[in-house]
Amino acid sequence: MAEAVIEIRKLTKSFGDLHVLRGVDLDLFKGENLVVLGKSGTGKSVLIKIIVGLLTQDEGTLKVFGKEVSTLSNKELLDLRLKIGFSFQNSALYDSMSVRDNLDFPLIRNVKSLSKAQRDKKIEMVLESVGLSQAINQMPSELSGGQRKRIGIARTLILEPEIMLYDEPTAGLDPITCKDINDLINQVRDEYRTSSIVITHDLTCAKDTGDRVAVLLDGQFGAVGTFEEVFKEASEERIQAFYDYNFITK
Numbered sequence: 001m002a003e004a005v006i007e008i009r010k011l012t013k014s015f016g017d018l019h020v021l022r023g024v025d026l027d028l029f030k031g032e033n034l035v036v037l038g039k040s041g042t043g044k045s046v047l048i049k050i051i052v053g054l055l056t057q058d059e060g061t062l063k064v065f066g067k068e069v070s071t072l073s074n075k076e077l078l079d080l081r082l083k084i085g086f087s088f089q090n091s092a093l094y095d096s097m098s099v100r101d102n103l104d105f106p107l108i109r110n111v112k113s114l115s116k117a118q119r120d121k122k123i124e125m126v127l128e129s130v131g132l133s134q135a136i137n138q139m140p141s142e143l144s145g146g147q148r149k150r151i152g153i154a155r156t157l158i159l160e161p162e163i164m165l166y167d168e169p170t171a172g173l174d175p176i177t178c179k180d181i182n183d184l185i186n187q188v189r190d191e192y193r194t195s196s197i198v199i200t201h202d203l204t205c206a207k208d209t210g211d212r213v214a215v216l217l218d219g220q221f222g223a224v225g226t227f228e229e230v231f232k233e234a235s236e237e238r239i240q241a242f243y244d245y246n247f248i249t250k
Helices: 044-051 074-081 099-110 116-129 145-157 175-192 203-209 227-231 237-245
Strands: 004-015 018-029 033-037 059-064 084-087 163-167 195-200 212-217 220-225
Touching (some): 018 033, 018 044, 018 195, 044 163, 044 195, 116 145, 116 175, 175 195, 175 203, 195 203, 212 227, 227 237
Parallel strands (some): 033 195
Antiparallel strands (some): 004 018, 212 220
């Protein structure tokens, strides 16, 4: 069996009378892309925030690298977050900074031992990895939506995280650019040997990137398995309806 880098057991989270997560069980194994699939408002983003310690569960356990996140000290939590890369839905680039400075910022803040020459080398290498070496001196406003997504992923990768969290990586992109981003997610897994959770409601993204797919329904996982296992013979009406709503090339 592959090593589990994230272990979630009987996890619950409510906000007042709104029960978002209702006893979630899930593992992320080393070296895999795990897609968490679900409609808007099903708790996908809440789950990610608990993983990085921005929210605390009401009940249950969530272990990352064998450590219960909710019991970590502030320093331990900061150290853990350096091992987890978070690719935001809107890319979260600083508009007033060039691409180079956007990538340099996390290095200056978190890896103070690096010289400028060493930082420049890392910036050039990660830009080459995402296929945007030529954009190094451009401003975010000069980039397309797909390019901004790539730079956002590059900024996350520059700290060489062991786990990647992608929040709706293909949202708002055209089909061709979506395919490029899906290919990049797989490339990142292979090149950087990351373990990844991909949060999405895009079935094409799920099919193209997911080693496994977990479908979140009403705060619980209705099915977990390969894309084919989850959707080929879906007996759960809500899972089949989710499939039917999307257009998948068969």
